[in-house]
Amino acid sequence: MSTDRIFKTTGAAVAAFSLIAVAALVPLVYSSQYGLGVLITMLILMVLNTSWNLLIGIAGVWNFGQLAVYAIGGYATGIIMLRTGLPGPVALIGGGLAGALISAMLAFPTLRLRGMYTALLTFSFAQIVNMVIVNDNTGLTGGPFGLPAVDGLFTSLSPDGSMRAYYWLALAVVVASLFAVALIRRSSFGLSLTALRDSAGFAAARGVNPLQTQVIVYAIAGFLAGIAGALAVSFDRSIGPEVMSLSLLSLYVTAIVVGGLGTIMGPIVGTAILTLLDTALVDEPALKFGILGVVLLLIVIFVPRGVFGALVELRDRVSDWIAEDPGDDDEAGDLELRPGGPAGAGGG
C-alpha cells in the first residue's frame, strides 16, 4: 500500500510520521505519573472520538449512542478479565467485538431514520443501556457502582513501566484507528458512505447497498469504540455507568465539532484542545461547561469546518497562492499540490 493513497502530499506524510515519532518519545523524557495518566486518557478518548467521527462526520449518521457502545466494550473487557483467566489481549479484542456487535445491531433500526430521529433513537438506546446497567442487581456489572478492581494489563511491570506500556499501547491504537479511518475514507467504501450521506436516494440508485454499507460502518466504528472502552477499563482498572453521562456526551461531541467534523485529524485536534482546557480548568470545574458552550458556539458559527478544517483550508489557500504563477495555467498548481514521486513514499 503506498502512502499517497492516505496522505495527499509528501508534507502531510512527513508531518504525520514526525508527529507519531515525537509522541512515541514522550514517555522516555517525561516521567510524571499524573501527566502521563492525563495523556493516556487523552489518547483513549482520541480513539473513541475517531470512531465517533467516522459515524457522524464521514458517514453522516447522527449517532448519540456511541458512549454506550464504548461502555459496553469496557464492561465486556472488564467482565472477561474478572471472570475468566483469558490473557489481556484477548479481553481487549473481546471488548472490541462486543462493541462491534452491539453497534452493528443498532444499524438496523436507524437505517430508515433521518437526522434528528436517528439522534433521538441512538440517544434513547444509550439511555436504556445506562438504565439497564444502573438497575442491574445480578452482580454482573456492579450496578450504579460499576465494576470493581479490574486487573488490567501489564500487571508484571513496575508502575513506571506499565504507565509507559499503556501509553505506547494507546498511541499505537490511535495511530492504527487513524490509518483505518483514512483508508476507509479514500476507498470506494468511503465513497459509498459519503454518497449515502450527501444523497441517499441517488447513492442507492447508483448501486450502493444502504443496509450493507451502514452495518459495516457501524461495526467498524463500534469495534474502535469498544477497543477504546477496553483500554479505558484496563487503564482505570474500573468502569461505571457514569462514563455514559450527558455531560461527557456533550464534552466529546464538542471536541469532535471543534476539531473539525468529518476530517481525519479533527477529533485528534479537538480532543487535545479539550484535554488542555480540562487540565487548565481543573480548579474551576464549574466554569468548564460555560466556557465549552461559548467555544462551541463561536466555532460552529465562525469556523464551521472546525480548527483542523480551517487549518487545512488555510494551507490549501497558501499553497494555491504560492503555486499561482502569472502566465502559468492550473496544471502547474496541480503539480505543486500533489508532488507525488519517489520522495512521497519515504515514510512508509
Add this chain to the structure above:
Amino acid sequence: MTDLLAILVNAVVLGSIYGLVAIGMTLIYGVLRVMDMSQGSMVMAGGFVAAGLMGQLGLPGAITIVAAFAVTFALGVLTQLISVQPLLNRKSIDFEMVTFITTFAVALIFANVALEAFGPQQRSVPPVVEGSIEIYNGVTIPYQSLVMAAVAVTIMVGLGLYLRRSRYGMAIRAVAENNSAARLMGVPVRRMFPLVMGVASGFAGIAGVFLAAQFFASPTAGDLPLLQALIVVILGGLGSMRGTIYAAYTIGLIQATVAVLISTTWSLPVLYAVIVLVLIFRPQGLAGKASEARL
C-alpha cells in the same frame, strides 16, 4: 379503582405539562426547522423567576406567570439571535444539525450562568395555588395541578386557534409549510423567526413556574423536562401540532401507569423503550408526515 383514577389524573396533569413544553419545540421546529435544545433552560429560567417573585417577594402566582413569560420570551429571542439567525441561509451546512448543536451550546451557557448566579442548591418554590381536593378516597389532587393543567390546555387551545384563525397565525403556518413561497407572498419571514422562538420559550417558562413549585428551582431543573419534551416531539412526529398533543398525553399516560404500578425509577427507561419501538415501526412518529426517510 383508586389506582385507575390516580393514573388517569396523573396522566392528564403530566400530559398537559409535557404538552406545554413540547408544543413550543414543535412550533419552533415547524417554522424554523430547529430542534431547540435551549428549551430546557427556559423551564429552568421560569423556575428561578418563580423562586424570586413568589418565593422571596411573595408576589401572587398570576403576576409570576406573566413575568416568567416575559423573561423567557426575551431569552428566547436572544437565543434565536445568537445561535440561529447567523446560520440562516448559510451554504453547505446541515442546518438542522448545526442549530441543534448551537442551541445546545446556548443551553450549556445558560446552565453555567445560572450556576454562577444562583449556586447549585435546589430552592423550594411555593405552589402557585395552595391546597388540594380529595376526589375519591385516597386520591387527592392539589389545586396547583388543576391550575397547571388548565393553563396548559388553555395555551394549547389558544395557540391552535391563533394559528388557524388569525392573520399572523396564518402567516406562521405559511412559513412552516413553505418558507420561500411565504416570503414571496410578502410574509416578513426573518422578522418572524425571533418572535416564534420567543413565544415558544415563553411557554416553556410558564411550564417552569409550575414545575419549580412541584419540584425545585435549580440550574439543572430543565434537563429532565427537555428530555421528556424531546421524546414527546419525536413521538408526535416533528412539526406536527396535533401529533405533539396526542403524544404528550400518551407519554403522560405511560409514565403515570408505570409510576403507579411499578415505580417512578422505571418510568423514563420505559419511555425510551417505547420511543425505540415507535421509531422502528413508524419512523415518522405518530402523526408526522412521511417525509423523506433517510434511506
